[in-house]
Amino acid sequence: MSCLLQKHLVSAVLCCLCIPVLIHRSHASDDLDFNTHIRPILSNKCFACHGPDENHLEAGLRLDDNKSALRPLESGETAIVPEDPGRSELIRRVTHSDDDLRMPPASFGKRLTETEIQTLSKWIQQGAPYAKHWAYVKPERPVVPEIVGQHREWARNPIDAFTLNRMLLHGLEPSAEADREALARRVFLDLIGLPPDIDEVQRFVSDDAPNAYERMVDNLLNRPEFGEHWARKWLDLARYADSAGYADDPARTIWAYRDWVIRAINDNMPFDQFTVEQLAGDLLPNPSDSQLVATAFHRNTLTNNEGGTNDEEFRNVAVVDRVNTTLAVWMGTTMACAQCHSHKYDPISQEEYFRVFAIFNNTEDADRRNESPLIELFTDEQKQLQTQLQNQIADLNQILDTPTSELAKAQSTWEKRILAPEAWQALSNIHVVRSSAKSASVDPDGRVFVNEVAENDVYTIDVPSAAGPAQNSVIAGLKLDVVPDDRLPGAGVGLGGGNFVITQVRAQIVPDGDRAPVARFIRIEIPGKQQILSLAEVQ
Structure with missing residues (x-):
C-alpha cells in the first residue's frame, strides 16, 4: 500500500477512533469537557479581549490560560475559583445587572446566553478543569472495543470494532455484507476514481481464490x-x-x-x-x-x-x-x-x-512577469541526444587541443596574413560616366575630379580587371577615398561649400564569365569637421 495512502487511512482511523470516545464520555457522564463545552463559549465570547493576543489583552486576564484565570487579578478578585461559581469574577461579570460592568460589553455584540452561563457555572462547580486543544494533545492509541455475541464475526478489523460498538450503543444493527459486484465498484472508485467495466467486475466475482480481494487491490495500486x-x-x-x-x-x-x-x-x-x-x-x-x-x-x-x-x-x-x-x-x-x-x-x-x-522569505522569485527563476526540462530522448552531442564536442576539442605539424603550418600562414600590413593598390585606367551628362575628369594619379554641379547625379566608375590587382591575388575590399582639392570651394572635397552628399553607394567586382557578387560595407570613415553621412541604402 502506498505510504501516502497509508497516511490518509491513518488520519481517517484516528478520526474514527477519537470521535466515539469523546461522544461516549459526554453521554456517559454529566461531567463537562473543556474542549467540547467550554472552549467554544470562551473562544466566541471572551478570547477577543482575554485570549492569547497580547496587543488586545484587557485587565491582564487570559481565559485561555488556566494559570492566568486562577490567579488573583490586580483588583484582588479571581476570575475563576474552582468549585465556587459565586466567588468567581467571571460569573459575576457575565451576569452583572449594570450594563456597563457586564461582560462582554454591549459594543462587542455577543452577550452570553442563559444556557452558556449555566454551562460555565456548572464547569466551575466541577472544579474548572482545563485541557489543551485536542489538536495539540499527543494522540494515544485507544483500546479496541471487544465485540461479543452474534456480531462478533462482523468486525474484521479495529475500525469495524469501533464502528460496530457505536452502532450497538445506539441500538443500530449493522448492514449485511455487500455483494462482490458492489465491493468491486467501491474499491475501484476509492482507489482510482473510476468505476470498473463489466469484464473487471466479472473477473473479481469469478475469482474464488482466498486472496482475490487483496489481488484486486494490488492491481489497482499498480495502475497509473x-x-x-x-x-x-x-x-x-x-x-x-x-x-x-x-x-x-x-x-x-x-x-x-x-x-x-x-x-x-x-x-x-x-x-x-x-x-x-x-x-x-x-x-x-x-x-x-x-x-x-x-x-x-x-x-x-x-x-x-x-x-x-x-x-x-x-x-x-x-x-x-x-x-x-x-x-x-x-x-x-x-x-x-x-x-x-x-x-x-x-x-x-x-x-x-x-x-x-x-x-x-529567502526566495529568488520577486513578482516578475516572466515568473523567473525557471528551469529547463528535457525529455529522456533529448537528454540522450545532449549526452551524444557533448561527447562529440569533447572529441572535437581533443582534436583541436592536439598539436600537429599541419596545424602549426596553417596557424603560421594565417597569422602572417592577418598581421601583414594593408596593401592598398591604386586603380588605373578609370572610366567615369555621370547620369547628368555633365563632365568629370580623371587626373594622372587616378583621382576623379568633378567641377560641374548637378542637382541629382549618379556616378558610374568602371575599372577593367586588367587595370586592377595582379592575377591570383585576393581582393579583400574596395576603398573610396575623398580628398580635399584646391580647385574646389574652400579647398574642400565638394562643390557644395566644400562638401557633398552621398545617398547610395554600390560596389561590384565582376570576374570574367561569373555572376557578379554583391559587396558589403565593413567600415565607413569620414575625415574633417563636418562629418555628416546619409546613406539611403547600403548593400
Missing part, C-alpha cells in the same frame, strides 16, 4: 490511474489549478509538477521525502531536476504585473501565502490570523508566525 486519482486531491492543496491571478489572470505552465506528484504517488515515495522535496528540494545537495520540479508546490502563488504595482509588496504577499498554505496542508491549522496579531483562539503568537515567515 491510482496516482492520477490521488494526485488530484494533493494538487488542490498545491493550488495547481489557480491562475497567476489579479487583473490579467494568466494561466501557468506547470504541468511538470503535476507529473511529479503522480509519479511520487505511483512510486510509493515515503511521505517524509515527499514533504522535504516539495518544501526544500532546491536546498538538497546537488538537487536533481525532479527535486527542483517538486518545489513548484510553492510556485502557484499570485503575481501582479499591472503597471504601477510594487514588486516587493506582492513578493511579500506570495511569502504570506506560502506560510499559510504550508501550515494548513501539513499541520491542519490556520495561521493567517497571526500575521496581523497573535492568534485569538489557537496558541500561535505573531512572533512565531514571522519566524516561519523568515524561512520562506
Whole structure:
C-alpha cells in the first residue's frame, strides 16, 4: 500500500477512533469537557479581549490560560475559583445587572446566553478543569472495543470494532455484507476514481481464490490511474489549478509538477521525502531536476504585473501565502490570523508566525512577469541526444587541443596574413560616366575630379580587371577615398561649400564569365569637421 495512502487511512482511523470516545464520555457522564463545552463559549465570547493576543489583552486576564484565570487579578478578585461559581469574577461579570460592568460589553455584540452561563457555572462547580486543544494533545492509541455475541464475526478489523460498538450503543444493527459486484465498484472508485467495466467486475466475482480481494487491490495500486486519482486531491492543496491571478489572470505552465506528484504517488515515495522535496528540494545537495520540479508546490502563488504595482509588496504577499498554505496542508491549522496579531483562539503568537515567515522569505522569485527563476526540462530522448552531442564536442576539442605539424603550418600562414600590413593598390585606367551628362575628369594619379554641379547625379566608375590587382591575388575590399582639392570651394572635397552628399553607394567586382557578387560595407570613415553621412541604402 502506498505510504501516502497509508497516511490518509491513518488520519481517517484516528478520526474514527477519537470521535466515539469523546461522544461516549459526554453521554456517559454529566461531567463537562473543556474542549467540547467550554472552549467554544470562551473562544466566541471572551478570547477577543482575554485570549492569547497580547496587543488586545484587557485587565491582564487570559481565559485561555488556566494559570492566568486562577490567579488573583490586580483588583484582588479571581476570575475563576474552582468549585465556587459565586466567588468567581467571571460569573459575576457575565451576569452583572449594570450594563456597563457586564461582560462582554454591549459594543462587542455577543452577550452570553442563559444556557452558556449555566454551562460555565456548572464547569466551575466541577472544579474548572482545563485541557489543551485536542489538536495539540499527543494522540494515544485507544483500546479496541471487544465485540461479543452474534456480531462478533462482523468486525474484521479495529475500525469495524469501533464502528460496530457505536452502532450497538445506539441500538443500530449493522448492514449485511455487500455483494462482490458492489465491493468491486467501491474499491475501484476509492482507489482510482473510476468505476470498473463489466469484464473487471466479472473477473473479481469469478475469482474464488482466498486472496482475490487483496489481488484486486494490488492491481489497482499498480495502475497509473491510482496516482492520477490521488494526485488530484494533493494538487488542490498545491493550488495547481489557480491562475497567476489579479487583473490579467494568466494561466501557468506547470504541468511538470503535476507529473511529479503522480509519479511520487505511483512510486510509493515515503511521505517524509515527499514533504522535504516539495518544501526544500532546491536546498538538497546537488538537487536533481525532479527535486527542483517538486518545489513548484510553492510556485502557484499570485503575481501582479499591472503597471504601477510594487514588486516587493506582492513578493511579500506570495511569502504570506506560502506560510499559510504550508501550515494548513501539513499541520491542519490556520495561521493567517497571526500575521496581523497573535492568534485569538489557537496558541500561535505573531512572533512565531514571522519566524516561519523568515524561512520562506529567502526566495529568488520577486513578482516578475516572466515568473523567473525557471528551469529547463528535457525529455529522456533529448537528454540522450545532449549526452551524444557533448561527447562529440569533447572529441572535437581533443582534436583541436592536439598539436600537429599541419596545424602549426596553417596557424603560421594565417597569422602572417592577418598581421601583414594593408596593401592598398591604386586603380588605373578609370572610366567615369555621370547620369547628368555633365563632365568629370580623371587626373594622372587616378583621382576623379568633378567641377560641374548637378542637382541629382549618379556616378558610374568602371575599372577593367586588367587595370586592377595582379592575377591570383585576393581582393579583400574596395576603398573610396575623398580628398580635399584646391580647385574646389574652400579647398574642400565638394562643390557644395566644400562638401557633398552621398545617398547610395554600390560596389561590384565582376570576374570574367561569373555572376557578379554583391559587396558589403565593413567600415565607413569620414575625415574633417563636418562629418555628416546619409546613406539611403547600403548593400
